[in-house]
Amino acid sequence: MVPHLTTALNGPLLALEKRMLDAMPTIEHWFRSQWLEYAAPFYASVDLRNAGFKLAPVDTNLFPGGFNNLNPAFLPLSVQAAMAAIEKICPDARRLLVVPENHTRNTYYLRNVTALTNILRQAGLDVRIGSLSPEVTAPTNLETHDGHSILLEPVQRRGNRLVVDGFDSCAVLLNNDLSGGVPDILQNLEQSLIPPLHAGWATRRKSQHFAAYNKVAGEFAKLLGIDEWLVNPYFETCGEIDFHARTGEDCLAAKVEELLAKIRIKYDEYGVEQEPFVIVKADAGTYGMGIMTVKSPDDVRDLNRKQRNKMSVVKEGLEVSEVIIQEGVYTFENINDAVAEPVVYMIDHFVVGGFYRVHTGRDVDENLNAPGMHFVPLAFDTPCSLPDCAGAPDAAPNRFYAYGVVARLALLAAAVELQENDPAN
Amino acid sequence: MVPHLTTALNGPLLALEKRMLDAMPTIEHWFRSQWLEYAAPFYASVDLRNAGFKLAPVDTNLFPGGFNNLNPAFLPLSVQAAMAAIEKICPDARRLLVVPENHTRNTYYLRNVTALTNILRQAGLDVRIGSLSPEVTAPTNLETHDGHSILLEPVQRRGNRLVVDGFDSCAVLLNNDLSGGVPDILQNLEQSLIPPLHAGWATRRKSQHFAAYNKVAGEFAKLLGIDEWLVNPYFETCGEIDFHARTGEDCLAAKVEELLAKIRIKYDEYGVEQEPFVIVKADAGTYGMGIMTVKSPDDVRDLNRKQRNKMSVVKEGLEVSEVIIQEGVYTFENINDAVAEPVVYMIDHFVVGGFYRVHTGRDVDENLNAPGMHFVPLAFDTPCSLPDCAGAPDAAPNRFYAYGVVARLALLAAAVELQENDPAN
Numbered sequence: 001m002v003p004h005l006t007t008a009l010n011g012p013l014l015a016l017e018k019r020m021l022d023a024m025p026t027i028e029h030w031f032r033s034q035w036l037e038y039a040a041p042f043y044a045s046v047d048l049r050n051a052g053f054k055l056a057p058v059d060t061n062l063f064p065g066g067f068n069n070l071n072p073a074f075l076p077l078s079v080q081a082a083m084a085a086i087e088k089i090c091p092d093a094r095r096l097l098v099v100p101e102n103h104t105r106n107t108y109y110l111r112n113v114t115a116l117t118n119i120l121r122q123a124g125l126d127v128r129i130g131s132l133s134p135e136v137t138a139p140t141n142l143e144t145h146d147g148h149s150i151l152l153e154p155v156q157r158r159g160n161r162l163v164v165d166g167f168d169s170c171a172v173l174l175n176n177d178l179s180g181g182v183p184d185i186l187q188n189l190e191q192s193l194i195p196p197l198h199a200g201w202a203t204r205r206k207s208q209h210f211a212a213y214n215k216v217a218g219e220f221a222k223l224l225g226i227d228e229w230l231v232n233p234y235f236e237t238c239g240e241i242d243f244h245a246r247t248g249e250d251c252l253a254a255k256v257e258e259l260l261a262k263i264r265i266k267y268d269e270y271g272v273e274q275e276p277f278v279i280v281k282a283d284a285g286t287y288g289m290g291i292m293t294v295k296s297p298d299d300v301r302d303l304n305r306k307q308r309n310k311m312s313v314v315k316e317g318l319e320v321s322e323v324i325i326q327e328g329v330y331t332f333e334n335i336n337d338a339v340a341e342p343v344v345y346m347i348d349h350f351v352v353g354g355f356y357r358v359h360t361g362r363d364v365d366e367n368l369n370a371p372g373m374h375f376v377p378l379a380f381d382t383p384c385s386l387p388d389c390a391g392a393p394d395a396a397p398n399r400f401y402a403y404g405v406v407a408r409l410a411l412l413a414a415a416v417e418l419q420e421n422d423p424a425n
Numbered sequence: 426m427v428p429h430l431t432t433a434l435n436g437p438l439l440a441l442e443k444r445m446l447d448a449m450p451t452i453e454h455w456f457r458s459q460w461l462e463y464a465a466p467f468y469a470s471v472d473l474r475n476a477g478f479k480l481a482p483v484d485t486n487l488f489p490g491g492f493n494n495l496n497p498a499f500l501p502l503s504v505q506a507a508m509a510a511i512e513k514i515c516p517d518a519r520r521l522l523v524v525p526e527n528h529t530r531n532t533y534y535l536r537n538v539t540a541l542t543n544i545l546r547q548a549g550l551d552v553r554i555g556s557l558s559p560e561v562t563a564p565t566n567l568e569t570h571d572g573h574s575i576l577l578e579p580v581q582r583r584g585n586r587l588v589v590d591g592f593d594s595c596a597v598l599l600n601n602d603l604s605g606g607v608p609d610i611l612q613n614l615e616q617s618l619i620p621p622l623h624a625g626w627a628t629r630r631k632s633q634h635f636a637a638y639n640k641v642a643g644e645f646a647k648l649l650g651i652d653e654w655l656v657n658p659y660f661e662t663c664g665e666i667d668f669h670a671r672t673g674e675d676c677l678a679a680k681v682e683e684l685l686a687k688i689r690i691k692y693d694e695y696g697v698e699q700e701p702f703v704i705v706k707a708d709a710g711t712y713g714m715g716i717m718t719v720k721s722p723d724d725v726r727d728l729n730r731k732q733r734n735k736m737s738v739v740k741e742g743l744e745v746s747e748v749i750i751q752e753g754v755y756t757f758e759n760i761n762d763a764v765a766e767p768v769v770y771m772i773d774h775f776v777v778g779g780f781y782r783v784h785t786g787r788d789v790d791e792n793l794n795a796p797g798m799h800f801v802p803l804a805f806d807t808p809c810s811l812p813d814c815a816g817a818p819d820a821a822p823n824r825f826y827a828y829g830v831v832a833r834l835a836l837l838a839a840a841v842e843l844q845e846n847d848p849a850n
Contacts, residue, residue, distance in 0.1 A: 024549055025519055025520075025549050025550055025551040026519070027549065028508075028548065028549020028550070029517075029518075029519040029549065031549075032511070032512055032516045032517075032549075033516065033517075035512065036512075036516055073498070074501065076499065076502050077501050077502055077505060080502060080505055080506065080775050081505065083453070083775070084509055086457070087457055087460065087461075091457045091458065091461055092454075092457075092458075093454075094450055094451070094454040095450075123453065124449055124450050124452065124453020124454065124456075124457075125450055125453070126450040350505050350508070
């Protein structure tokens with residue numbers, strides 16, 4: 001089942017994809033050399049936007065949920081990649097403690113934890129799930145409502161080790177993005193923490209990620225002899241912003257204006273007739289809260305109370321004080337007339353699959369990862385790693401290869417970002 | 426499509442498989458530590474024999490053919506493993522020259538070369554095929570009779586480099602087992618040769634492999650607390666044997682008698698009612714020539730001229746002067762009443778799939794890899810890497826997990842063997 005994709009403006013993207021396919025040995029060789037220099041994160045998912053004329057990452061998640069949405073046929077690929085990742089990061093590990101998000105009532109999220117721990121168990125690890133949630137005070141079996149149940153155990157601190165009852169692991173895998181800050185129980189652990197604490201939203205900034213992405217995309221564009229903009233969305237930041245006190249609004253409006261002007265120049269260059277837009281979102285954090293589509297500087301001057309409230313609080317009550325203003329990339333992929341956004345999953349530096357977020361109630365310039373959104377996960381039919389070199393550029397395996405390449409660019413940016421922001425350096 | 430397997434004596438094997446499944450984290454942890462110590466060969470295939478009461482490797486091929494027989498659904502797994510292998514062995518490689526066997530008229534073998542080069546191309550390498558065959562004097566397109574054709578180019582020596590016209594690669598991948606000796610054109614190359622020359626049958630000895638396997642199987646058996654014999658066939662060697670001059674026959678007969686007695690003790694211990702047998706085969710070489718099933722020392726004393734001729738010549742006229750006498754392992758797997766032998770494929774240390782050699786005209790104690798044999802390749806339905814821990818021990822994914830474990834034991838033995846016999850050491 002290959003989803004039927006319609007791409008409104010397919011000229012330049014076909015050219016871009018064709019360029020990637022032709023340069024495949026060059027691209028893979030370049031990635032190999034990059035992975036010698038930078039350590040890939042243990043896992044990641046990357047949200048892509050495919051505008052027809054442009055294919056770019058818009059968000060890189062270092063604590064990916066949604067493993068349950070991947071095509072089960074590619075499970076062996078995830079397992080093999082997990083084996084490679086474990087060998088590199090903690091070859092001595094026999095036991096692994098997984099620390100999930102505290103959403104114990106979100107059965108979709110619990111299914112992700114089941115899928116993820118299944119991958120790790122198949123890779124030969126003894127896995128238990130240790131919850132930080134204050135609600136989990138004893139071993140708790142939760143129903144995932146897909147015929148499975150999942151056992152969460154309360155984590156305990158024993159000296160400088162994080163354990164669950166009778167289970168002391170060599171390493172701890174975080175599937176919790178630390179949006180609410182780093183809890184004391186995770187501080188100064190002697191176990192390997194994967195990914196490291198500074199990958200969490202308590203420390204990480206999207207603008208740091210996209211600054212690293214600038215470097216990566218620039219090198220890649222040079223390698224391929226293409227315009228970097230075709231794979232890289234512009235972005236800007238302001239300093240501190242307080243949406244309630246309305247400080248920083250002028251800076252925001254000025255940056256929006258500046259970005260829209262830059263995008264317009266590119267749209268003119270490529271004959272794109274859509275109206276440029278930017279996305280304003282929290283520089284730290286996730287879950288699609290605090291996100292605004294902006295088409296004019298006036299949009300950020302005239303926020304009403306409701307909009308200001310929406311922008312100033314993200315997950316777990318963390319207040320937005322820094323925002324990133326990112327070039328909006330239209331999504332022109334449609335599945336049964338619904339807007340679709342590809343999400344690509346990686347373990348170590350291997351692409352292991354992906355799915356489409358399909359949303360019927362949203363428009364082509366809106367964020368699809370929104371609270372309460374009811375996306376339909378549509379598993380990719382191919383794992384994004386194998387192009388069909390004899391096929392047309394718009395053949396599904398080829399489109400997916402391009403997705404895998406751009407997703408890996410974002411992954412590499414995350415690797416650069418984590419290395420540059422490592423407090424141990 | 427999971428092949429229907431019937432296993433005559435399933436008691437002890439179920440116990441063995443169950444032991445492996447229960448110990449999976451221990452097994453995978455142990456493999457990880459072994460691969461830190463020993464470099465896995467680039468690729469290998471292992472012939473297994475499943476006797477119901479015993480599951481053991483009988484041959485380890487370091488220049489595997491038959492990639493065309495793998496389930497195409499697992500191609501991404503091979504590609505990912507090839508990427509990992511390339512990163513480890515030659516991260517700088519962008520181009521790879523593949524040197525196949527000289528069987529330019531064997532379309533089945535050519536299909537293997539197509540499948541193998543496809544995997545390597547999908548892994549992002551620029552691949553050309555350089556033939557050593559004296560018949561290939563110019564670029565030659567050969568038909569594989571499955572709708573594809575394949576381009577073979579004559580290899581040339583340029584200084585200390587092996588090239589084809591206009592293509593100088595960082596590394597050379599041998600899919601030629603050097604049964605006929607190491608040709609001068611391959612001597613003292615400055616490029617990386619994968620696998621190294623001493624992996625070829627000009628140097629390699631099965632008895633060295635199984636000596637290394639004794640070490641590996643012994644450690645593994647200790648790890649699992651099982652009788653090593655359940656995964657390890659006994660073997661013996663004699664010195665030089667000349668089947669025509671009939672020298673060495675006494676040694677051979679004595680070793681056969683000794684082995685049969687040892688096997689009988691084990692058969693009694695496990696209540697196996699079959700008659701013990703041994704396989705006498707060339708210690709160097711492949712392709713199933715020079716192989717004899719022996720049930721009594723008298724069998725090797727009364728060889729007629731035809732049998733002596735058969736034993737004294739293997740592939741490409743290489744004369745048998747050394748033999749290995751190996752415990753025969755009954756195959757009790759049947760598919761539609763035909764005898765089946767599993768062959769497991771690995772790239773780097775990852776199991777990437779396998780198939781059954783199915784042979785209607787052969788008996789349970791005969792070698793299935795015989796000249797002129799018409800085996801039916803039956804691709805495994807699972808890639809041997811994912812056990813179904815909730816399923817029964819004889820559930821197909823679990824049987825395949827055990828196959829993957831035993832095949833990796835043989836792979837590890839090959840790694841030990843290559844390291845111990847490396848002329849550079």
